[in-house]
Amino acid sequence: MRKMKMLKMVASVICICLVLAACGNAKNNNNPAPAGNGENAGNTAEQSQNAANSGQQADGVRSFKHALGTADVEGTPTRIVALEYTYAEDLIALGVQPVGVADVKGYQAWVNTTPGLDANVQDVGTRQEPNLEAIMALDPDLILTSDFRAKDIYDKLADIAPTIAFSPYQDENGVDQYQEMIDTFNTIADAVGKQEEAKQVLAGLDETYKAAAEKLKSAGKENAEFTLVQAFSNQNSPVFRIFTDNSMAVKILNKIGLQNANKEPAYEVYGYSEKSVEAFPALQDSNFLYIVQDDDNVFETHLKENQVWKNLNFVKENRTYALGGDSWVFGGPLSAKTLVDKAVSVLAP
Numbered sequence: 001m002r003k004m005k006m007l008k009m010v011a012s013v014i015c016i017c018l019v020l021a022a023c024g025n026a027k028n029n030n031n032p033a034p035a036g037n038g039e040n041a042g043n044t045a046e047q048s049q050n051a052a053n054s055g056q057q058a059d060g061v062r063s064f065k066h067a068l069g070t071a072d073v074e075g076t077p078t079r080i081v082a083l084e085y086t087y088a089e090d091l092i093a094l095g096v097q098p099v100g101v102a103d104v105k106g107y108q109a110w111v112n113t114t115p116g117l118d119a120n121v122q123d124v125g126t127r128q129e130p131n132l133e134a135i136m137a138l139d140p141d142l143i144l145t146s147d148f149r150a151k152d153i154y155d156k157l158a159d160i161a162p163t164i165a166f167s168p169y170q171d172e173n174g175v176d177q178y179q180e181m182i183d184t185f186n187t188i189a190d191a192v193g194k195q196e197e198a199k200q201v202l203a204g205l206d207e208t209y210k211a212a213a214e215k216l217k218s219a220g221k222e223n224a225e226f227t228l229v230q231a232f233s234n235q236n237s238p239v240f241r242i243f244t245d246n247s248m249a250v251k252i253l254n255k256i257g258l259q260n261a262n263k264e265p266a267y268e269v270y271g272y273s274e275k276s277v278e279a280f281p282a283l284q285d286s287n288f289l290y291i292v293q294d295d296d297n298v299f300e301t302h303l304k305e306n307q308v309w310k311n312l313n314f315v316k317e318n319r320t321y322a323l324g325g326d327s328w329v330f331g332g333p334l335s336a337k338t339l340v341d342k343a344v345s346v347l348a349p
Helices: 002-022 045-054 085-093 104-110 132-137 154-160 177-191 195-218 248-254 298-303 333-347
Strands: 061-066 069-074 080-082 142-146 163-166 225-234 237-243 272-275 287-291 320-322
Touching: 061 163, 061 177, 069 154, 069 163, 080 085, 085 104, 085 142, 085 177, 085 333, 132 154, 142 154, 154 163, 163 177, 177 195, 177 248, 177 333, 195 333, 225 248, 225 298, 237 298, 248 333, 287 333, 320 333
Parallel strands: 080 142, 142 163, 225 287, 287 320
Antiparallel strands: 061 069, 225 237, 237 272
16 A cells, blocks of 8 residues: 555665764755654754745655644645545535545535535545544545544544644634634645635635625625524424634624624633523524524424514514525535525525
């Protein structure tokens, strides 16, 4: 396998470097370290800093510092496995179809973007428990994952191929979710040699924001307040995720001139708080935007006779708006555009 060839090559290079060092030769060949290892034997501090800044090493190998270490990527990867929906979406936005994706069926259900996954993209297990054997069988040259899922299996993934782990959910001292999305998209574009395509995608997204803001303004909805909720049934009870100001979804809707009515006293690392229907009276003067899967009629099932729900202003005044179950609010630029298009279609039809 290609991986074994690479390991043998690295081992040979290390042996040569040790011999040269023993002979007192000060020349530094700047050979790449194995995937997942952030150290380059023999580099001076200055050379290491320069390599970190440029990301470029000898022999066409680039180093990518990430949430779980450093990945050394050789050439331009073409066989890429994405273990989160977002990273699959990012690749597709750049014109690259992954060879493998975790939970293909889930991606197709939750992520409504164009273009979609090719029919020949292979499923490699769940996002929570990816199938390492299935990943290895695809012989990837790059794996994309998240830190919070991959921390316990990162070394195993890195043994298969260079693995870049992103950190989508950072504490209040980190970047917000929207900026993290942009940074991740640009990093993936860099890794697959699609920087110009990334610029075009993001420029198009900015145009979407501008056009949406103008349409909302024309409809008298400039600065209109909203509450964004993702709802689902769990063990015969409704669960309501109410999105907070630091969430990517709220940041996206802010960009088209809408204002979040939900103000949380504490920072929510995932960008939402899970609450019951009793949280809604404080938000009832806003426009209620909700995301529910088509096969889970959570409001009709659980709230049809609920007096709190029935007496809310946005219910009585018909200001509840379905965005569809496939509005993926944890995605990339394509999902951002989908969210904006759907919000505008219901608020300014």
